[in-house]
Amino acid sequence: MTMLGKKIATREAYGDALVELGKENPNVVVLDADLSASTRTSKFAAQFPERFFQMGIAEQDMMGTAAGLAAAGKIPFASTFAMFATGRAYDQVRNSIGYPGLNVKIGATHAGVTVGEDGATHQALEDIALMRAIPGMTVIVPADYVEAVQAVKAAAAHVGPVYLRFTRGGVPVVFGDDYQFQLGKAALLRDGGDATIIACGVMVGAALEAAEALAGEGLSIRVLNMGTIKPLDGEAVIKAARETGAVVTAEEHSIIGGLGSAVAEVLGENCPVPMKRVGVPDVFGQSGGAGELLEHYGLTAANVAQRVREVVGRKA
Amino acid sequence: MTDKKSFLKEKARQIRRHIITMTGAAGSGHPGGSLSIADIVAALYFEIMKHDPANPNWPERDRLVLSKGHAAPALYAALAEAGYFPVEKLVELRRLGSMLQGHPDMTSTPGVEASTGSLGQGLSIANGMALAGKLDGASWRVYVILGDGEIQEGQVWEAAMTSVHRGLDNLLAFVDYNGLQIDGTVTDVKSLGRVADRFASFGWHVLEIDGHDLDQILEADAKARETKGRPTLVVANTVKGKGVSFMEGKVDWHGVAPKPEQVEQALAELAN
Numbered sequence: 001m002t003m004l005g006k007k008i009a010t011r012e013a014y015g016d017a018l019v020e021l022g023k024e025n026p027n028v029v030v031l032d033a034d035l036s037a038s039t040r041t042s043k044f045a046a047q048f049p050e051r052f053f054q055m056g057i058a059e060q061d062m063m064g065t066a067a068g069l070a071a072a073g074k075i076p077f078a079s080t081f082a083m084f085a086t087g088r089a090y091d092q093v094r095n096s097i098g099y100p101g102l103n104v105k106i107g108a109t110h111a112g113v114t115v116g117e118d119g120a121t122h123q124a125l126e127d128i129a130l131m132r133a134i135p136g137m138t139v140i141v142p143a144d145y146v147e148a149v150q151a152v153k154a155a156a157a158h159v160g161p162v163y164l165r166f167t168r169g170g171v172p173v174v175f176g177d178d179y180q181f182q183l184g185k186a187a188l189l190r191d192g193g194d195a196t197i198i199a200c201g202v203m204v205g206a207a208l209e210a211a212e213a214l215a216g217e218g219l220s221i222r223v224l225n226m227g228t229i230k231p232l233d234g235e236a237v238i239k240a241a242r243e244t245g246a247v248v249t250a251e252e253h254s255i256i257g258g259l260g261s262a263v264a265e266v267l268g269e270n271c272p273v274p275m276k277r278v279g280v281p282d283v284f285g286q287s288g289g290a291g292e293l294l295e296h297y298g299l300t301a302a303n304v305a306q307r308v309r310e311v312v313g314r315k316a
Numbered sequence: 317m318t319d320k321k322s323f324l325k326e327k328a329r330q331i332r333r334h335i336i337t338m339t340g341a342a343g344s345g346h347p348g349g350s351l352s353i354a355d356i357v358a359a360l361y362f363e364i365m366k367h368d369p370a371n372p373n374w375p376e377r378d379r380l381v382l383s384k385g386h387a388a389p390a391l392y393a394a395l396a397e398a399g400y401f402p403v404e405k406l407v408e409l410r411r412l413g414s415m416l417q418g419h420p421d422m423t424s425t426p427g428v429e430a431s432t433g434s435l436g437q438g439l440s441i442a443n444g445m446a447l448a449g450k451l452d453g454a455s456w457r458v459y460v461i462l463g464d465g466e467i468q469e470g471q472v473w474e475a476a477m478t479s480v481h482r483g484l485d486n487l488l489a490f491v492d493y494n495g496l497q498i499d500g501t502v503t504d505v506k507s508l509g510r511v512a513d514r515f516a517s518f519g520w521h522v523l524e525i526d527g528h529d530l531d532q533i534l535e536a537d538a539k540a541r542e543t544k545g546r547p548t549l550v551v552a553n554t555v556k557g558k559g560v561s562f563m564e565g566k567v568d569w570h571g572v573a574p575k576p577e578q579v580e581q582a583l584a585e586l587a588n
Contacts, residue, residue, distance in 0.1 A: 029451070053447065056481075061440045061474035068444020071422070071430060073375070074451070076444075091434050092471070096441055100422045100431040 002177055003145060007170030010201075011109040013148030014166050015040025018077060018107075020149075021156050022048045028156060029069055031055050032079045033062045038168075039079040039109045059084045063092035063104075070102040075156055078104060082111035082124035082165060086131055097161050098134040105155045106131075110168040112252035113280060113297060114202060114290040123285035129257020131163040132230045138162040138183070139230040141251075141259075143204035144173045147227055150181035158183060165201065167252075169290045172205045174225075184228045186236035192220035195312050196240035196247050197304060200226045200259050202294075203250035203278070209301035214308055221308060229259055234266045241271040246311035248276045250304050252294075255279035274314035276307040320363065324530045327397060328358035332559045333586045334393035334406050340579035342410040345418070348569035350390040352494040352527070352554040353461055359533040360459055361394040369399035372426040378456050379445055381430045383438020384463035384492060385419040386571070391428065392416050400427035436469025438462065439489060443475055446484040446547075457541075460489045465497030468506050473518070479547040480519035487547040488540040491515075492527065494556035496567045512551045520549040527552025559586055 021028045022044055031053045036042040045052035055062040059080055066076040078085070085108040086093065097104045108127060115123045131139050138158060142148035148166060155162040174189070181187075189204070190211050199207035204225050211221035222244050224236060241247055247267060249260040260277030267275060280297045294300060317325075331354045339345035357380075361367070365378035382391050389409065396403045401415070408414040415424045419433025430441045442460040449456055462472065479487055491511055499505050508514070516522045521543045525532040533552070540548035556570070557563025560582040563574075574582055 050451070053482075055478065056474075058471075058474035058478070060437075060471040061443075061478055064437045064440025064471065064475065065444040065447065065478065067430070067437075068381075068441040068446075069448050070444070071441065072379075072445045072448030074448050092437055092440070095431065095434040096437045 003173040004176055006173050008145040008173060009168060009170050010142050010145060010148040010166040011040050011168060013142070013145045014107050014109065014152055014164070015043040017149045017152035018044040019047055021153065022051065025075065025156065027073065027075050028077070029053065029074045030077045030079060031062050031066055033057055033059045033084065035080055039107060041079045059089040060092045063089040064096045066104045067096040067102050070104045076104050077107050079107040079109070081122060082108035082127045083122055086124060086127040090130060094134055098137055101136050101160055103159055103161070105162045105164065107164050107166065109166040111165045112167065112202070113285045113293040114167055114169045114252060116169070116290040116293065117287050119287040120284040125254040125280050125285060126257060127165065128229055128253050128259065129261070132257065132262065136160055137230065138228065140228050141165045141200040142227055143201060143225050144171055144175055146173055146175040146179055147181050151227060154181055154183045167202055171202045174204055174208060181227060184231045184233060186233040187225040187227065188222070189225050190221065190223040192222040193244055194219045194221060195308050196222040196224060196244045197250060197308060198224045198226050198237065198240070198247060198259065198263055199250040200229060202252050203299060206299065206301040206304055207250050210305040210308060213301065213305050219308070219312060226259055229262055232262045232266065237263055237266045238271050241267055241273045245315045246274045248278060248304060248307045248311055250278040252299055253279055254282065256282055274311040276311050278304050278307055321530055324358050324362055327362045328355045329586055330397055331358055331390060331393040333583060334396065334403070335389045336560065336574060336579055336582045336586065338389050338392065338406045338409040339573040340576065341407040342573060344410060344573050345389055346386040346571050347389070347574065348496070348556040348563055348566070349384060349463060349492065349494065350387045351558045351560060351563065352556050353387050353390050353492050354558065355528045355530055356461065356490055356492070356533055356552060357390045357394045359530055361398050363534060364537045365459065369427065372400060376454065376456050379429045379458050381432065381438040381442040381445070381458070381460040382420055383432055383460050384435065384466050385432035388418065388420050391420060392425070395425070395427040435463070435466045436471040439472055439475035439479065442487060442489070443478050443482065443484060446487040447482060449486055458487045460487070462489060462491050464491055464493045464495065464502050464508060464511070465505065467491060467508060467511070476515065476518045476520065483545050484547045485544050488537060489547065489549045490552050491549065492554055493551050494554045496556045496570065498570050500567060515549040519546060521546050522549050522551065524551045525553070527554035528558055561585055
């Protein structure tokens, strides 16, 4: 049964996929830091209480404990909000997990401004940048429920540390049941020759909407879903630049260090073309409704479309 | 003296000699806090822990997490003496491309169980291992060595709660209480109060020993094994720089390597 068009938070996929993994693999264990109802790990906890570790409000300890579990052969999913997973416990993620390349999966929910009313202290906007800078860390930002379920399973199958980024709020399902997530590969959602929009997470829906609007203006726009930020599918980025001549990135993250930066690094070194990054400018978030905040920071189909018009105008 | 005790004393002496030789050759490193744990490390690797140097990844082995990672020379010396790698490798400590990194790296060195060095993280890692052992119904045990200054890190107390909350009686933690840290005495820098009382108030089974008395170290382990339902913490009262007269009790020897003539003098003192 297809879920196309339905709005579901990707954290729901995290909770559901963990339950499936728990049934498939007895080595899968889950840790949470007093947010299991919010991260949806409570579903796993209910079914596999002996493999669920409630760590209390102690994210640093949780990451270290996950490292020890992994060192002894388990596949731990350490779960909390993106802010605390990457900010509070950065040193533990870097040194206890990343440096020895331990098989820990970090399930980070409530990323970005769509956390909403809780405000800036809870809105991780630099988590992708922090995780991307750790050698050997795989960074995945699923676009919808369908991709998120597959991404969690791909993370479990991959040996090594993985950072998974999920949303608090509902995002429209853009993938059909036939979609197959491939770690490290971009997915072509719409082909076109005039420019490319490379998006991840909640911005994939906006990217598709922008492309549709631009089609009405006679512009044919390629849309790539970049579900894996690291390792980045540089080949798809270069191909898009060569074939369409202009690139716009779109992400619910700071314009510093995230998808836009990763794409700019590849383009700058291999195939410079007119480019624009849509993301949160170099500021902290604030309280507000998720939709209002997306609008406020320009994380909209209209803004993405406008940036596409600009880069197309700059093409030689 | 029993054969066992004289054997362990000899191992501790060899470990101390290696610490001096290694840090002298490297021209940097942390001899003081390495020397203070030499007896504990000797007791662990040559009597207490079941392990197999020929098979470092043997699933049933006991594990040591050296949370005070800067004491890596003591760990490396014990591993080399046990046969994990040739003793001749020890002088490569801290060199470019060496398997003996300045702080323990579990991916570089056979026998090293955790990558440590950023202080305060080892007890959490040890808890994770102990939890995995419990899940698997395994009989192997987990050991961890913390520095005294190190327990100023907040994560240690997060982890201390976890160890008790989870009833990790397969875990034994040593606090190497040598009383000195980089900037001075632990009391002056930030007092720890009564360490034994603090851990006891968290629910730990706590013992206090002379960390250079091998009988007391072995006895503490035996008591830990008998204690069910909670982890054991051993406050090991030690002397920083133990065994080298000019280093003993001197904070200056926390992170400074001996010069060639000092190496010579130290080795002479540790000759037998």
